[in-house]
Amino acid sequence: xxxxxxxxxxxxCPPWLADRADDLVQVALLRxxxxxxxxxxxxxxxxxxxxxxxxxxxxxEIRRLRRRQEVPLEEERHETHPASAQPDPERECAxxxxxxxxxxxxxxxxxxxxxxxxxxxxxxxxxxxxRLLGWSAxxxxxxxxxxLADLRGCLEAKGLGR
Amino acid sequence: MNDGEIxxxxxxxxxxxxxxxxxxxxxxxxxxxxxVHGELPPGALRDVVDHTAICPACAEDxxxxxxxxxxxxxxxxxxxxxxxxxxxxxxWVRRAPLAAAAAAIVLLVVGLPxxxxxxxxxxxxxxxxxxxxxxxxPRGNCLLVWKGPPGATYxxxxxxxxxxxxxxxxxxxxxxxxxxxxxxxxxxxxxxDWQVTATLPGKARLRSETSTFTLR
Numbered sequence: 230x231x232x233x234x235x236x237x238x239x240x241x242c243p244p245w246l247a248d249r250a251d252d253l254v255q256v257a258l259l260r261x262x263x264x265x266x267x268x269x270x271x272x273x274x275x276x277x278x279x280x281x282x283x284x285x286x287x288x289x290e291i292r293r294l295r296r297r298q299e300v301p302l303e304e305e306r307h308e309t310h311p312a313s314a315q316p317d318p319e320r321e322c323a324x325x326x327x328x329x330x331x332x333x334x335x336x337x338x339x340x341x342x343x344x345x346x347x348x349x350x351x352x353x354x355x356x357x358x359x360r361l362l363g364w365s366a367x368x369x370x371x372x373x374x375x376x377l378a379d380l381r382g383c384l385e386a387k388g389l390g391r
Numbered sequence: 392m393n394d395g396e397i398x399x400x401x402x403x404x405x406x407x408x409x410x411x412x413x414x415x416x417x418x419x420x421x422x423x424x425x426x427v428h429g430e431l432p433p434g435a436l437r438d439v440v441d442h443t444a445i446c447p448a449c450a451e452d453x454x455x456x457x458x459x460x461x462x463x464x465x466x467x468x469x470x471x472x473x474x475x476x477x478x479x480x481x482x483w484v485r486r487a488p489l490a491a492a493a494a495a496i497v498l499l500v501v502g503l504p505x506x507x508x509x510x511x512x513x514x515x516x517x518x519x520x521x522x523x524x525x526x527x528x529p530r531g532n533c534l535l536v537w538k539g540p541p542g543a544t545y546x547x548x549x550x551x552x553x554x555x556x557x558x559x560x561x562x563x564x565x566x567x568x569x570x571x572x573x574x575x576x577x578x579x580x581x582x583x584d585w586q587v588t589a590t591l592p593g594k595a596r597l598r599s600e601t602s603t604f605t606l607r
Contacts, residue, residue, distance in 0.1 A: 240462050241455065277578060281424050284459055288420035288452050295448060296414055328406040328447065335444040344437055347444040350404040351453060356550070356584050356601040361426075362440075363433050366601045 233276060234258055237283035249290060257286040327389065334383035342376030349373050405450065417449050418442060427456040429582060460551075518545075518589050518599035521565075527605045530577070533569040535585055537599060543589035550584045551577070574606060581606050 231254070238254045246253075260282050261274060331350070335343050348358035359369035418426075418439050425431045426439040443450040518539040528534070535547060546560035547567045557573045577583070582605050589597040 241459050243455075275578075280459060281421065284424050284456060285420040288423070288455065291452070292414065292417070292420075292448070325406055327403045331400075331404050332445050332447070340437075340441070343444055344440050347440050350401050351443065351450065352401060352457070356586075359601070360582065360584060360603060361429060361436065 230261070230274060230279070231258060233279050234261070234283060237276075237280045238287065240280070241283050241287045243287075243291075246287065246290065253283070253286045253290060256289075257282040260286065330384060330387050330389055331380065334380050334387070337383060338376055338379050342372050342379060345369055345372035346376035346380060349377070405447075405454070414448075416442070417446060420452060423449065423452050424456050427453060427460065518587050518597050520585075520587070520599060520602040522602065522604060525582075525603055525605065527607050529607045530571050530574045530579075533571070533574060533604075533606070534566060535569065535587075535604075536566040537587050539565060539587065539589045539599075540591060540597065543591050543597070546588045546590070548586050548588070550586075551581065556583075577606050579607055 234254050234257050235250075238250055238257060242250050242253060257279075261279065265274070335347060338346065344362055345358055348361065349355070353361070355370045355373055356366050358364075358373070359366045362369065364372075422431070422435075422439060426436045429436075431439065439449075439453075443453050518537055521536040521538055522528075522534075537545075539545065544560070545562040545565070545567075546558065547562060547569075548555055549557040549569065556577070557569065559567065582603055584601050584603055586601045587599040589599075591597065
């Protein structure tokens with residue numbers, strides 16, 4: 230089981246967190262043992278469950294680092310790529326501002342359109358978004374279409390469209 | 392909107408920066424994992440998606456969960472068709488956020504058609520699933536049936552949330568039994584999307600609506 234957890238953590242763990250991989254395996258292992266203890270050994274420890282445990286351990290660690298702000302996470306990621314080891318703060322700032330503007334605008338969309346566009350921006354295809362949200366593909370496509378139009382109008386109103 | 396254009400907008404959405412809401416409002420990782428895997432009730436799932444719309448940190452956690460699943464998804468049978476990436480390749484991180492933002496603005500200004508619609512071919516039949524939507528199919532007899540224009544060649548594609556797991560073309564009948572071996576790595580109870588594309592004698596293509604079945 231430990232070997233499988235090591236593999237699962239390796240899949241989840243971003244390169245900039247790789248030096249903590251052993252600790253994360255240990256955390257995930259403790260959680261699995263705890264679940265086993267609570268279920269009196271009856272819990273099914275499938276590979277799916279182990280991936281979930283690894284994911285939770287890694288994300289908790291990422292969140293802990295975010296809270297402590299002990300390192301600028303994005304810059305750490307850049308450090309894994311020598312070509313971009315010196316991020317341009319001005320460009321990062323501008324990119325962050327546009328992202329924030331998009332999030333502000335998403336917050337103003339009517340909910341179904343916001344849900345559809347958010348999943349679309351997260352990289353999901355229309356069919357995937359439809360399945361997740363329990364809609365027909367046609368409905369999801371329509372909501373993505375209208376939601377993107379609303380998003381564009383909102384960004385233009387913020388002076389970002391022209 | 393083509394893939395490159397939508398990627399520009401996505402890149403701006405995922406660019407570093409922005410103010411996250413209060414961390415105590417963030418759903419736990421297990422909840423995000425469950426949402427990505429379709430294991431939450433609809434109301435709870437929508438709450439999580441709503442949160443990722445305004446929280447860059449949880450949006451990133453969501454993408455990480457999808458990426459994990461993508462890495463562990465079964466390899467697509469047809470090597471010529473790479474599974475579509477739900478996430479942004481790591482190289483995106485290296486690209487300048489400003490360039491991404493500028494591209495997104497250009498995209499928004501020029502007002503390109505927002506969603507690509509499949510062309511329709513008047514005079515031809517549609518391709519329509521003949522399997523009840525949401526049906527539970529045993530992996531040992533996973534028979535997909537559809538109706539479409541006679542004389543066409545068909546291609547069947549089966550997808551999970553994270554991408555294509557199976558694609559088979561060159562089918563001349565209007566049904567296809569998915570080999571059990573191709574479904575071996577799919578957990579029982581998983582909902583799968585399937586879609587059929589017909590290639591007509593004139594090379595025009597017709598695509599069915601996406602249908603869903605649950606694998607037993």
